[in-house]
Structure formats: structure tokens, C-alpha cells
Amino acid sequence: MAYPIYDNPLVTLDVFWTELSPTRAVVYARLTNVDYDADWRLSGTIRGPRSSRHQTLPATFSFTDLGPGPTHLARCVIPDPSYWSPESPNLYDVMIELHRREEATLVERRQLGFRPILAGERYLLREGKTWIPRGYAGPGLGVEEAQRQGLVEFLGDSNWEEASSQGAYVASLLPPISSPRWALRETAKHPAVAMAFIRREKNWSENINKDGHNLLLVHEMGTDTNESVYDWADAVALPIALIGSRWEQVQELKKPILVVEDLVGPIVASEARAYCDALQRRLVSFGQFAGYFVRAMQDEPLEYFYTSG
Numbered sequence: 001m002a003y004p005i006y007d008n009p010l011v012t013l014d015v016f017w018t019e020l021s022p023t024r025a026v027v028y029a030r031l032t033n034v035d036y037d038a039d040w041r042l043s044g045t046i047r048g049p050r051s052s053r054h055q056t057l058p059a060t061f062s063f064t065d066l067g068p069g070p071t072h073l074a075r076c077v078i079p080d081p082s083y084w085s086p087e088s089p090n091l092y093d094v095m096i097e098l099h100r101r102e103e104a105t106l107v108e109r110r111q112l113g114f115r116p117i118l119a120g121e122r123y124l125l126r127e128g129k130t131w132i133p134r135g136y137a138g139p140g141l142g143v144e145e146a147q148r149q150g151l152v153e154f155l156g157d158s159n160w161e162e163a164s165s166q167g168a169y170v171a172s173l174l175p176p177i178s179s180p181r182w183a184l185r186e187t188a189k190h191p192a193v194a195m196a197f198i199r200r201e202k203n204w205s206e207n208i209n210k211d212g213h214n215l216l217l218v219h220e221m222g223t224d225t226n227e228s229v230y231d232w233a234d235a236v237a238l239p240i241a242l243i244g245s246r247w248e249q250v251q252e253l254k255k256p257i258l259v260v261e262d263l264v265g266p267i268v269a270s271e272a273r274a275y276c277d278a279l280q281r282r283l284v285s286f287g288q289f290a291g292y293f294v295r296a297m298q299d300e301p302l303e304y305f306y307t308s309g
Contacts, residue, residue, distance in 0.1 A: 009034045010108040014185065015094055016213030017114065025081040025114055029063055029096050031072040039101040041065050042074035046112065048092030049082040052165045056082070056090065063096070072098075083127070084113030084191050089167035091191060111164060113191025119216055119234040121254050123290045132288075134276035135171055138266040138296030163192035171218075171293075172196045184212040197237055218258060221246065229253055235290060240279070243286060256290035259283060266296040 012032045019026040029042055044063045049056045063074040074096075082090040094110040116127045123130045163170055170193040174183050187193050188211075195216035219233035221242060229236055235256040238246060243259065250257055261279055276292040283289065 008106055010096065010098055010106050013096060013108050014188075014211075014213055015096070015110050015112060016188070017112075020081065020114055020116060023080065025078045027063075027076045027078065027094075027112070029074045029076075029094075031098075034072060036069060036072060037100075038068065040072060041099045042072050042096065043099065044074065044076075044094065044096035046076050046078060046092050046094050048112075049090035050093070051082075051088060051090050053088060053167070081114050084115050084164075084167075085126075086167040086169065089113070089165060089191075091164065110189055111161075111191055113164060115191070115194055115214065117194055117216060119256050122256060123288075124216070124235065124256050133169070133171075133291045133293075134273060135291070135293040136267070136272035136276070136295065137173060137293070138263070138272075160190040160192060164190055168192055169194050173220075173295075174198050181211040184215065184217075188213050188215050195235075198233075220260070221250070229255070237293070240283075243283070247286060258291040258293060259289045260293045260295065263294055263296050267294075 009031055012034055014030045014032060015027065016030075017025050017027045027046060029044060031042070042063065042065050045060050046063070047060045048058050050058055061076050061078050063076040066073045066075055078092075082088065084090050090113065092112040092114075094112050096108045096110070098106040098108075100106070117131070118125045120130075123132065125131060160170065162168075170190065172183075172187045172193055172195070174187075174196055184196060187196055193215065195218055196212055197218045197220045199220050199222065216234045217232055218235045218237050219229050220237040221229070221239065229250075233255065235258055236250055236253060237258045237260050238250055240259055240261045259279065261275075263275070267275060272294065275294045279292045279294060280289070
């Protein structure tokens with residue numbers, strides 16, 4: 001039976017892949033926080049690819065309900081998947097149906113973009129090659145202008161769809177909250193969002209990887225000298241002011257280290273990439289970082305897009 005709080009159990013739906021290679025992608029649809037009910041069945045399709053940049057030959061693939069288990073789970077295997085990238089923002093349309101005895105079928109629609117991005121020991125990897133992103137968070141940029149400069153700023157939820165169709169990677173900055181789980185679940189729905197920067201709260205004891213499927217989870221360190229990096233973190237964001245005091249400690253983690261510099265105010269799009277490159281040159285004595293990000297200091301929380309490196 002579903003928990004009574006959920007009138008529509010599909011609000012807890014996660015769609016994610018566990019295997020991604022040039023030969024196949026294995027995609028799962030899963031209901032979380034919902035007890036398994038034998039009278040329920042998950043089904044649906046994935047159709048694609050489609051792209052705003054070029055013509056494609058889409059095909060339709062079906063989900064198979066996996067039957068009894070700790071959760072409701074369905075699987076779909078896609079042969080020869082087309083990756084999502086700035087050069088080829090290939091999208092797949094996902095349609096999930098939840099069939100319940102004597103009740104109307106519930107339907108959820110999503111977009112899926114297969115991003116072959118992983119965290120290595122020191123660097124981020126894209127399609128198996130080292131990838132060093134640069135990024136800017138701040139006002140004054142739009143998708144079209146920022147793409148010309150290689151940078152995009154988040155302006156509102158509507159831009160997520162535009163970024164997904166146009167091929168702009170997104171890094172989401174989550175402010176300090178008691179738990180980022182629901183924010184991560186919403187963020188992970190958008191093909192453009194590749195990573196989430198998370199500012200840690202002391203009472204976070206849960207493993208949030210399962211809520212940020214296929215996202216790179218970045219722990220942004222604060223000024224607390226006793227702060228440790230959580231196991232869920234795929235990478236670490238280190239403010240430039242902390243490099244001298246925390247460098248050796250963070251290096252021992254053997255995780256990619258992204259450096260972040262807060263600017264006094266906003267800059268224009270043409271300056272953003274130059275700031276990132278200048279930041280890289282200034283820190284050359286420490287070695288190569290896994291990414292370079294600058295952001296304008298504002299009262300409101302920021303979310304930002306970043307370059308493909």
C-alpha cells in the first residue's frame with residue numbers, strides 16, 4: 001500500500017541509469033517511499049534520441065516491471081545510446097505509467113540525457129577523458145549569450161529546459177538546508193544538470209546519493225576547521241580563501257578538487273571565462289585543480305551553468 005501522504009505515488013518516481021556505455025544504457029524507473037503492492041505495475045517507454053542540432057532516427061524502447069521486491073522497479077535497456085553533450089544534446093522522452101487495480105492509471109513524463117561524466121581520483125572524466133570545467137554564477141547572462149562565451153547563468157526553472165535542449169551543462173548550487181534530498185530529486189530530472197554543489201549542514205547523516213542519481217555531488221567546504229567531507233561526495237569544492245589551510249587535508253581525500261572564488265560583484269559574460277582562466281594561472285603553484293568556478297556574491301541563492309572545459 002502507498003503511504004497515505006501521497007495522493008500520487010509518482011511524485012516519488014526516480015528515473016536513472018546504472019550502466020552507460022557506447023553499446024547500451026540500462027535505465028530504471030523506481031518508486032521510493034512507497035511500499036510494494038502486488039496489485040500495482042510499472043510500465044512505460046523511452047523514445048529517442050531527438051536533438052535540436054541535427055536530425056535523428058528515434059526508436060521506442062519499453063520498460064519491464066521487475067515484480068516483487070523492496071520497491072516498485074521497472075527496467076529498460078537501450079542499445080547504442082546517443083550521449084548528451086554540448087555538441088550533440090540528444091534527448092530521450094520518458095513516459096512512465098503506474099497501473100493500480102480499480103484505479104485510474106497515473107502517468108509521468110520526463111526527459112533523459114545520457115551524460116558520460118564520472119569522478120576520477122583527481123579529475124572529472126567525460127567519455128573517459130579528463131574534463132576541467134570553468135563556471136560562473138551571477139546575474140546578467142542568458143543561455144544564448146553565455147554559450148557564445150562558454151558560460152551560462154541560471155535565471156529560473158524555465159532555463160533548465162532551454163539548457164537541456166541547447167546543450168549547456170548546469171551546476172546547481174544548493175544553499176545550506178536541513179536535507180537536500182527533495183531538491184536533488186527535482187534537480188536530477190533535467191538532462192542539463194550534471195553536478196550539484198552542496199553546502200553541508202551538521203545534522204546531515206543520511207546518504208543522499210540515491211536522491212541525486214547520475215549527478216556529481218560536490219561538497220562545498222565552509223570555514224569550520226573541524227568539517228570533514230561526507231562519503232556521498234564525488235568531489236570537493238574548496239573556496240580559494242581556504243586553500244592554504246585545508247589543501248593538505250583535502251588532497252588526502254583523493255577526490256577531484258574544484259576551486260571557487262567569490263567576487264565582490266557581478267561581471268559581464270565576456271569577462272567570466274577570463275576570470276576562470278586567471279584563477280587557474282594564479283593557483284598553478286598548487287598544481288592543477290579539477291575545475292575553476294567564480295561567482296558574484298548575492299543575498300539570493302545562486303544556481304549556475306558551466307562550460308564544457
